[in-house]
Amino acid sequence: MRIIGPEDFALHPRLAADTLPVGDLPLCRVLLMGDARFPWLILVPRRPGLREFGDLPAEERAALMEEICTASRALQDETGAEKMNVGALGNAVAQLHIHVVARSSGDAAWPGPVWGSGAAEPYRSGLDEALADRLAAAFGFRRGGPAGRTPETAAFARSLMTPSDFAKSAATLGFAHNALDRLANRRDDDAFQAETAASPAARTVAVIGDTVAVKRDAGGAMDLWFGFDAAAEIGPLGQRVFLGIDARGPAYAVQVEAEGEDPLAGRDGLAAFNLRQVAADGSVAATDLGALAEGKSMLSWHATHRFCGRCGSETASSPSGWKRLCPACGAHHFPRTDPVVIMLAVDGDRCLLGRQPRFPAGMYSCLAGFLEPGETIEDAVRREIGEEAGIACGAVSYLGCQPWPFPSSLMIGCVAEAASTEIAIDREELEDARWFSRDEVRAMLDGRHPDGLTCPMPMAIAHHIVLAWVGEG
Ligand SMILES: [Zn+2]
Structure with a gap:
């Protein structure tokens, strides 16, 4: 049997203009006719120059019959039609194509044939795409590929920007750059966690409610990092999360309890900023914003997941801060994004x-x-x-x-x-x-x-x- 693969096949322009692509079966391209009056598929064997059934080799004739039956069943299941009309005419478009039309009593041409019956009515916006998606799913394939993409029109493909166009400017994107090695494989190593937290090089961002403590020097430059002792001078320390490590040492985020609307008012060189202000200010290193996002999200998770979602008991953080454990039922709870x-x-x-x-x-x-x-x-x-x-x-x-x-x-x-x-x-x-x-x-x-x-x-x-x-x- 001949291997069915990429070949020099081109869809007749008239067929392309009248239809929406659904996808490719092993032999045929499946198209949805753009006529909302009748749910209508067209199967086109992907063989160049094909005009008549008899031009196909015998084994492909059998494959074509199978695909006609497959399409017919899928369309009937999808529409609940009373009768399927199957036909190949080809007087206007000679390229071999087979119509599979779902018919019901009361449709615009019933009980006559659909050919020559009035003018096609376009689908209302998006309904043809939705039907094509459902039919593709019935055939067992996703339209245009595994990620559920529909085929792009040529005009869209030409106008499309790509991830690399996006990346050109994305250096200024806030919270997206994080240089820490998260050392996820050491999070459950309690001895490593204890040693790392005691390191004199350990540094932390100090999160106060929805804000973060910021050191500002005379020139206005911001610094988000504190030693644990300095963070404790702001207020009592709460939940702590190990963020990762870089050349400067281990990095953490810690919750700091502090009172009032502006908890750092009157503290020399210190201010409490919300994260948007910090990101918009531009004086913090982009990679510090990524670490800040990691820490702030983790602390928010701890703040709202104090109780076990399975049994309701109070849970406790692991030493690294990357999971919460339920002492009553033994459940492990992990952060979500x-x-x-x-x-x-x-x-x-x-x-x-x-x-x-x-x-x-x-x-x-x-x-x-x-x-x-x-x-x-x-x-x-x-x-x-x-x-x-x-x-x-x-x-x-x-x-x-x-x-x-x-x-x-x-x-x-x-x-x-x-x-x-x-x-x-x-x-x-x-x-x-x-x-x-x-x-x-x-x-x-x-x-x-x-x-x-x-x-x-x-x-x-x-x-x-x-x-x-x-x-x-
Ligand atoms: Zn529990």
Whole structure:
């Protein structure tokens, strides 16, 4: 039997124009016809120059019949159709292609054939993509590859920025750079932990509630690191977490109990800053921000996981601070990170930005939302854009990510290809959302937009997603 592999196959342009690709079975490309009146698949054997069934070698004729049956069953299961119509005509498009059409009494042509019956009606936005996704799942393949990507249109692929475009500017991304060796394999080594914590080189960030203690010198430079003794002078020390080690020695984060709205007021050279202020200030080393994010997220986890989720007893931290142990039922509890998708929907030379009521006046940003359990990144991106702005999306690409310690998220930056253009805003989430041209976004990034509109600052991932898109134009 001939090996079925890459070959010099090209889809007839008319078939490509009328359909949405679902995926490839071993022999055939499967297409969804763009006519919402009839759920309708087209199978095209991926063999160049093929016109008639008889042109196929005998074993491939059998494979084709199997694939027609597979497609027919999947479409019938998906639609609950009463009858499947299967046919090959090929008078207008000679390339061999087989129609598999789901029919039901009361459909637009019933009981006649679908051919020559009225004009095709396009699917409402995104519904064809959704049907194609479900059919692909029924065939046992993910559309366009293992990560749930739908095929990109050529125009989107051309306009797409890549992780390397994103990385060009991401040096200024806050909390994303961490130079510590976390020594995860030594976290359960209690003797190592005790010795390391007693090292004279040990240093710690001092976290006070939602703020962090900062030393400021006369020149305004910030320093986040304290010896344990110096941290204890601020207030009683609470939970401690081992962050890792570098050439300077072991690094920690420690919770410090201190009272009042501004607990370090009046302390010479000391201030309590929130993490956004520290990241935006720019005078702290980028790698210190990564360590700070690690420590702040870990301490937030300890603060909210004092009791066992299994039996309700009070739990205790391990010496390294990387797990909590339940003395009553023996459960081990580990820290969690919450994934958030943050994405730019792109329609040709326009992108979709929105604003939440809490944003600074005039600022527009990428849409974002939490990933849900059991959901791929790609599906979360499409769902969030659909929910917040009513825009259906097809292909989704990953750009880069950012730890976001408020309290413990990972922002996953993506770009998505818009499949519809009419915006319907969810007013619970957004105050406004609209399409922006590249020139307009460029002006927003440069601070010269005529209406004073702006984009998020360089410490935020949204800035770099938008910048990568603009830079590509
Ligand atoms: Zn327990």
